[in-house]
Structure formats: structure tokens, C-alpha cells
Amino acid sequence: MQIAFQRSPRRRVAGALAASAAAILAVSGCSVANTTQSESASPNTLRIVLPQEPPTLEPCDASLTATGVVVRSNITEPLIERDPNTGALQPKLASSWRQVEPNVWQFTTASGVKFSNGATFDAHDAAFSIQRTFNGAIGCDVNGYVFDDSTIDVQALDDHTVQMRTEQPDPILPLRVSFIEMVPRTTDPDNKVREPIGTGPYMVDFWDSGQRIALKANPNYHGTAPAYTRAIYQWRTEGSVRAAMVANDEADIATSLGPEDGAGDLGIAYVNNETTALRMQATDAPLDDIRVREAIDYSINRAGIVKALFQGLGRPAAELVGKGIVGYNDQLTPTPYDLDKARKLVDEARADGVPVDTTIRLIGRTGQFPKINETIEAIQYSLSKIGLNVKIEMMDTSGQMQYQVRPFVAGSGPVLLMVQHGNQAGDSQFTLDQYMLSDGYQSTYGTAAYDREIQAAEAMTGDARQAALATVLADEPVKIRQYAYIAHMEAVLAKSNKVSYQPNSATGDEMRLSEMTHATSRND
Known part of the structure; x- marks a missing residue:
């Protein structure tokens, strides 16, 4: 059966054919990929193209999406x-x-x-x-x-x-x-490692910094040997280039594609459990005024972003966790898009002496998700319409992470940070503890009362736990409003017809090479 983009016809991936993108690149005289001919020709080598180079292969950082997609369950494994x-x-x-x-x-x-x-x-x-x-x-x-x-x-x-x-x-x-990857006790206990040792089906062959990472089959693997003996990871920022690499047989898998990137019938859409949100640093003026934070929330056109930029791949969000997560509150509705109300809130704050003209930094991460740049620009435009002074700063992963996790950059000023959270654990506690407690690993704001509400809910079990966590999530926009939730995301992956693989909700964080096999026919 021909592999088609797995959505209804009205929501199929749009855009030019990947072959057209490949032709454009050919005009420039450049090869799309950087793989060697022998690697390209080998049927036992998986060629994967990512949107960015992993910042590290350190196993204890495998909860980072860009690291986990290479390391977790491939090089190392958990208990x-x-x-x-x-x-x-x-x-x-x-x-x-x-x-x-x-x-x-x-x-x-x-x-x-x-x-x-x-x-x-x-x-x-x-x-x-x-x-x-x-x-x-x-x-x-x-x-x-x-x-x-x-x-x-x-x-x-x-x-x-x-x-x-x-x-x-x-x-x-x-x-x-389940989030802790196992390493040998000979591993350096005080420093992160570049090429980890693990028990997974693969091991690091080499890491050519800035170019590619190569894995090879682990001869001591305790499980069934993987179908592919090697895997080569490369990275390209442009989604259309990644899609073209698969269409042009220069890669077998391309991740983090947008609907406009030209994956065509090679594209597969899937729910990836990621939720995008704007984190508002509520400790610095003017973001320390809840009216300003509320105005920012009202200024985001979630439905417009999902429809126009994501082409329907996603849905507007009212909380930081998605369906299937313990605590998910199906009674919440996304904040409506209302620029008039947002302007009034900013004007009220200005009249009370809040310095709403202060420059606010809007930080995004290059390649964080498809259409990230356009999403950031759309938000900046809306914020300018309600009277706020916002400056866009796009950073690479290492730069952006200094603002996302503790210890935060000191004296960074008022910051709006685009975050993307995928709760793969299945329980809201993993979201609340890091994103919403006052001292959470990725939280910049909170209150003692809200902390106590979170902790009381997390001590419960069963149905009582679900109800209490749902209430906590409902209270965040009312009592704290540190976040302006944007969308529950869907992802697109391009896959060669030579490879048999079905992505799932964990694929964005943990892409298991051992689940990839040779297709039995071109139409598998």
C-alpha cells in the first residue's frame, strides 16, 4: 500500500513537491546531504536528518528533545x-x-x-x-x-x-x-561525557562536530539485533531541505517537518504530545503586572496560528498538558483572541504607572518547531498592536536553554520565552513541578499558596488525583498566569518507502532505531 500522509484529505500536507526542492538545490550545484557514497549505497545504514545538532549526547540530559532523540533507547536504556x-x-x-x-x-x-x-x-x-x-x-x-x-x-x-x-x-x-539512563560506574561522575557508553542496541562510532553523528550496532546488545547496523544523523535547519533529502534518496528519515515542507506522500502526521506556550517572566516590569500578562494572553491568535501557520496540524491550547495525561482538564477553553480587551488592560496598567513601554525580549529557538520564526513574528506584531515594545531574539539551543532552565541568566530583564513541552511521562506532576512551582526547574514565578495547591494534589492517587490536578491546571491562568498557552502540536515525519516505521507520541523525544526495519516492498 502506498504510504500517504495520514490525515483526512482536507488536512493533507500542502506545499511544493520535494522533488522541486531538490531541483532548486541542484541548480546551485550543491548536494543536499553530506553523506558519503558508500553510506548512501548501504542498505544497512539508516540516514536521519534532524533540524539541529544535538547540544550533547550526555545520557543524563536525554530528557532534552534534541539529545533524547539520538541517545535514549538507542545508545542507553533506563531501568x-x-x-x-x-x-x-x-x-x-x-x-x-x-x-x-x-x-x-x-x-x-x-x-x-x-x-x-x-x-x-x-x-x-x-x-x-x-x-x-x-x-x-x-x-x-x-x-x-x-x-x-x-x-x-x-x-x-x-x-x-x-x-x-x-x-x-x-x-x-x-x-x-524511567527517565534515568543507565551508564557504567566507570563513567566520570563529575563531568558530562561526549560519547556515552550504554546497553542499547547501538553505540557511538564517531561525532564529527557540526557535520554528523554516526552510530553502529552494539555487538554486546542483550536484545534482538536491530535491522540496521549503522545510523548516520545529520542536521539541516530548513524543513524543505530535510524533506527533499528523503525524496532525493539522501536520507531515510526527516524529522520536525512543517505541512508546507513538501513531504508529499512520504509524510506521516502524528500527535507528538508537545504543547507550545509563551512563558512570561513575571518578576520584571512590566510583566510583573498581571494585567500585562493577561493582555499578552488575549493578544495571541491561537486559531489563526494553527490554521495559517501550522495548516491545521494542531489545536489551540488552554493548558500545558494534552489529552491522555493524568490531570488534563477537558473543561478548559483557550483564551479568546481579543485585541481590544488586551489594549484596555495595557492602558489600565500604564495609567497606574506600570512601565509598559519597557523593551520586552521575545526569545525563540531556531528550529524549535516548524514555522517558529513566523509564529514569533505574528506574536510580536499582535503585541505591538496593543502598545507593548517587544524585540525578537532567535537563539540556538544552547543559548536559549540559558533562559529556559535554572540557573537563569542574571539580569536578563523582562523576557517572553517560547517553550515547547512534551509530557511523555503521562502525569501532570512532571509538568507542574518543573514549570509551575515557584522554584521549578523551568519556572520563573509562582506563589506559596499555589505551590501548596500543587503539592497537595500530587500527594493524591486515583480519581482524586485526576480531579485535584485538573483543578490546579485550571487555576494557573487565574492565580498565576505565567504562561500564554498556544497549541497542542502535531508533527510531520518524512520516511523513505524503503523503511518500515510508525511514529508515535514519543517519537519527537525518543526515536527508537530498533523499531525501524527494511520495508518488504516499495509500497510497505
Whole structure:
């Protein structure tokens, strides 16, 4: 069966054919890709083109999308993994786990597992990997993202048992542990590594900085050998170029495409669990006035952005988590687009002495999602219409992350930051703790009262937990309004007909090469 773009006809990917884009590039005399002829010709090499170079391959930063898409479940693996389709936790490098006391969990490590360097994996490596994640000297992203810099006692009781003791009972600790990638205890405990050692189906072959990353099959892999023995990652900023590389047989997979990038019948649309939002730094004037933040919220034309820029691939958002996440509140509606109301709020703040003419920095990350530049420009235009002075600053990943995660850039002034959050864990606690607590890893503002509301909800279980978390999400725009939610996103991936692969909601953060196989026919 011919692989078509998997949407209804009225929402198919639009734009020029990828072949046209390839022809344009050919006129310039340049090759789209930078792969060698031998790699291009090899049927056992996967060629993947990303929108940006990973900032690091450090496993404890695998919760970063640009890092996790290469590292997670390819080079390294966790003790437990979450099924993106069902949300169920499944054994990986842990064969079982149990709560032995309210504050204590024990994990039994799997037998017969080796790292790519030949060393045997056991509970001591698992304990080391978890402890290393908490090492403040490294500044692991997963620590703030998943564990909120909390204190946890970790020890290997024997070669096959790891015990974790928390300060307070933690009903979702196994879910948190699923974010920690296992590394050998010989790994540098105090510094991030460039080429990690793991237990995954692949290992790093080489990283040609600025050009490409090559992985090769791990000869010591404990599972079924992957269909492809090598994988080559390259990166191109322009989505149309990435799509053309697949159409021109210079790549097999191209990620993060927009509907206008020309993927045609090679494109597959899928829900990726990402939500875009504008984070408002409420500690600096004029953003410290809730009326100004409310005005910014009213000035965003969510429906227009989704329709015109995303071509229908997504839906306007009223909260930072999407459907299927515990706590998702289906009763919330997106803030309406109302420039008149926004102008009145700004005028009221100005009349009360709020310095609304202060320059506000609107920061976006290049390649963060398709049409990011146009989205940023549309928001700036609307904000200028309501009387705010906004300056756009586009940054690469490393630059933008200085404003997104703690410790934030000191004295940065009033900042509006475009963020994109994908809660792959399936519980709103992972969103609330990092994005909404006063001292959250990616939060710049909050109140003691709202913190207590969050923490009380997170202590609950079952239906009570769902209801309490939903209330917390509903209260954020009313009590805090740190965010102007924009859209729940959908993604487009281009795939060669030679490869059989079905993306899922986790693909944007964790693209498992072992799930890619040779297509049985050109129309597979």
C-alpha cells in the first residue's frame, strides 16, 4: 500500500513537491546531504536528518528533545520504560520493582546485560547512574526535569537490588526512574561525557562536530539485533531541505517537518504530545503586572496560528498538558483572541504607572518547531498592536536553554520565552513541578499558596488525583498566569518507502532505531 500522509484529505500536507526542492538545490550545484557514497549505497545504514545538532549526547540530559532523540533507547536504556501508546510501565534493565515501605522502593536489575564496552551491568551501575543524575556538579537536565532537585538516598543492596529512599512517600517514583539512563560506574561522575557508553542496541562510532553523528550496532546488545547496523544523523535547519533529502534518496528519515515542507506522500502526521506556550517572566516590569500578562494572553491568535501557520496540524491550547495525561482538564477553553480587551488592560496598567513601554525580549529557538520564526513574528506584531515594545531574539539551543532552565541568566530583564513541552511521562506532576512551582526547574514565578495547591494534589492517587490536578491546571491562568498557552502540536515525519516505521507520541523525544526495519516492498 502506498504510504500517504495520514490525515483526512482536507488536512493533507500542502506545499511544493520535494522533488522541486531538490531541483532548486541542484541548480546551485550543491548536494543536499553530506553523506558519503558508500553510506548512501548501504542498505544497512539508516540516514536521519534532524533540524539541529544535538547540544550533547550526555545520557543524563536525554530528557532534552534534541539529545533524547539520538541517545535514549538507542545508545542507553533506563531501568523501566513507559509504553507511549498505553502509558503502562514495562521492564527494561529492571526485571521488577516494588514499594517495600511508604518511602522506599526496590528495583531488581536484569541479568545477562552488558554495556557496549563489554562490562557487565548490575545494580551497582544502576545505583551509580541514579546518584550521578543527582550530582549538582554536573547539572543534569533530568534532575530538575523529573526529580525537582529533591534528596533521595540510593544504594545497591547487592548485585541485583537497588533501593531508593525518598524524603516523602512518592507514588510515582518508578515513573520518574524511567527517565534515568543507565551508564557504567566507570563513567566520570563529575563531568558530562561526549560519547556515552550504554546497553542499547547501538553505540557511538564517531561525532564529527557540526557535520554528523554516526552510530553502529552494539555487538554486546542483550536484545534482538536491530535491522540496521549503522545510523548516520545529520542536521539541516530548513524543513524543505530535510524533506527533499528523503525524496532525493539522501536520507531515510526527516524529522520536525512543517505541512508546507513538501513531504508529499512520504509524510506521516502524528500527535507528538508537545504543547507550545509563551512563558512570561513575571518578576520584571512590566510583566510583573498581571494585567500585562493577561493582555499578552488575549493578544495571541491561537486559531489563526494553527490554521495559517501550522495548516491545521494542531489545536489551540488552554493548558500545558494534552489529552491522555493524568490531570488534563477537558473543561478548559483557550483564551479568546481579543485585541481590544488586551489594549484596555495595557492602558489600565500604564495609567497606574506600570512601565509598559519597557523593551520586552521575545526569545525563540531556531528550529524549535516548524514555522517558529513566523509564529514569533505574528506574536510580536499582535503585541505591538496593543502598545507593548517587544524585540525578537532567535537563539540556538544552547543559548536559549540559558533562559529556559535554572540557573537563569542574571539580569536578563523582562523576557517572553517560547517553550515547547512534551509530557511523555503521562502525569501532570512532571509538568507542574518543573514549570509551575515557584522554584521549578523551568519556572520563573509562582506563589506559596499555589505551590501548596500543587503539592497537595500530587500527594493524591486515583480519581482524586485526576480531579485535584485538573483543578490546579485550571487555576494557573487565574492565580498565576505565567504562561500564554498556544497549541497542542502535531508533527510531520518524512520516511523513505524503503523503511518500515510508525511514529508515535514519543517519537519527537525518543526515536527508537530498533523499531525501524527494511520495508518488504516499495509500497510497505
